[in-house]
Amino acid sequence: MIKITLPDGSVKQVAKGSTALDVAREISEGLARNVLAAKVNGKVVNATLPLTEDAELQLLTWNDPEGKATLWHSSAHLMAEAIELLYPGVKFGIGPDIENGFYYDIDFGDYDISEKDFPKIEKKMLELAREKQEFERKEVSKADALAYFKEKGDEYKLELIEDLEDGEITFYESGHFTDLCRGPHIPHTGFIKAVKLMKVAGAYWRGDENRKQLTRIYGITFPKKKELTEYLAMLEEAKKRDHRVLGKQLELFTFSQNVGLGLPLWLPKGAQLRELLEQYLKKVQRAAGYQPVITPHIGNVNLYKTSGHYQKYGEESFRPIKTPVEGEEFFLKPMNCPHHCEIYKSSPHSYKELPIRYAEFGTVYRYEQSGELHGLTRVRG
Numbered sequence: 001m002i003k004i005t006l007p008d009g010s011v012k013q014v015a016k017g018s019t020a021l022d023v024a025r026e027i028s029e030g031l032a033r034n035v036l037a038a039k040v041n042g043k044v045v046n047a048t049l050p051l052t053e054d055a056e057l058q059l060l061t062w063n064d065p066e067g068k069a070t071l072w073h074s075s076a077h078l079m080a081e082a083i084e085l086l087y088p089g090v091k092f093g094i095g096p097d098i099e100n101g102f103y104y105d106i107d108f109g110d111y112d113i114s115e116k117d118f119p120k121i122e123k124k125m126l127e128l129a130r131e132k133q134e135f136e137r138k139e140v141s142k143a144d145a146l147a148y149f150k151e152k153g154d155e156y157k158l159e160l161i162e163d164l165e166d167g168e169i170t171f172y173e174s175g176h177f178t179d180l181c182r183g184p185h186i187p188h189t190g191f192i193k194a195v196k197l198m199k200v201a202g203a204y205w206r207g208d209e210n211r212k213q214l215t216r217i218y219g220i221t222f223p224k225k226k227e228l229t230e231y232l233a234m235l236e237e238a239k240k241r242d243h244r245v246l247g248k249q250l251e252l253f254t255f256s257q258n259v260g261l262g263l264p265l266w267l268p269k270g271a272q273l274r275e276l277l278e279q280y281l282k283k284v285q286r287a288a289g290y291q292p293v294i295t296p297h298i299g300n301v302n303l304y305k306t307s308g309h310y311q312k313y314g315e316e317s318f319r320p321i322k323t324p325v326e327g328e329e330f331f332l333k334p335m336n337c338p339h340h341c342e343i344y345k346s347s348p349h350s351y352k353e354l355p356i357r358y359a360e361f362g363t364v365y366r367y368e369q370s371g372e373l374h375g376l377t378r379v380r381g
């Protein structure tokens with residue numbers, strides 16, 4: 001027997017090899033019918049994974065963020081299965097859960113896919129969901145994993161497997177679909193009762209604009225149709241309050257192709273509003289012990305090499321600004337913190353002065369890809 005400690009501190013003794021679902025059934029059949037996954041010693045796992053030692057256990061349902069994430073991750077597999085049945089020969093990249101739903105990056109080859117195809121895919125997903133297909137986890141050797149996807153002809157999965165160590169590779173099988181995946185997953189597809197594919201977009205393989213652009217399909221699922229209806233109604237209301245719509249209606253800001261994508265122009269009303277917000281935030285910052293500073297819009301490339309930002313984010317920044325001095329390069333400032341470190345270094349300090357807090361309303365510049373730009377929430381400067 002092993003001891004299982006629940007979140008309320010109660011302890012249950014169960015047979016070694018029991019699952020989280022078994023524990024849930026001991027509590028109530030109603031609870032067991034709603035368990036999507038489990039958290040064992042802080043790690044989210046399949047609710048069907050055998051428990052082999054004493055552990056702290058939390059049963060995860062739709063009401064838990066991790067429960068939602070697990071259902072949405074499984075929904076990505078369900079969508080992939082439906083798409084593979086409807087469009088034989090497609091190849092798959094990655095398909096994670098996200099904040100609201102999931103997506104899958106897919107190479108459709110010669111197939112033309114648009115939102116008009118969504119109803120057909122949704123219908124197939126619901127058909128497969130009603131089959132209550134179980135998600136079966138399998139540990140696979142690297143050689144066998146490579147052999148499987150080589151035979152299938154899926155170069156994207158082969159590339160992902162090459163980056164993995166032997167002994168850490170797992171497949172998940174559900175119905176007609178097998179995927180390279182760490183999990184976790186819901187016990188079976190029957191938990192998915194409502195499906196809505198939201199949009200289709202392009203996405204470069206592994207985020208590299210020099211690689212092939214795949215088709216990214218976004219979707220969301222729910223355990224009750226009523227919840228999907230409520231979610232879609234909420235989205236319609238949110239559209240009315242979209243800051244991009246309000247910005248145009250209230251004449252707060254605009255964009256110009258002549259100025260460039262992702263570079264907002266603040267109109268008089270917007271500038272006044274922004275000034276009021278800055279005044280309020282400066283007051284809050286002063287109360288929290290922050291001191292205002294101002295730094296230049298550019299910095300020597302060595303500053304960002306010292307901070308490590310150049311090595312990690314150099315390709316996402318704008319190109320260097322070269323001066324008449326040979327070898328001298330500057331960057332448009334992609335972040336404030338390296339400049340603030342130099343301010344701190346400009347004079348000696350005692351530990352008694354700590355913490356020292358600096359704040360700056362400075363403009364920073366990053367070359368976000370055009371597909372990532374979004375109103376004022378994702379800009380280039």
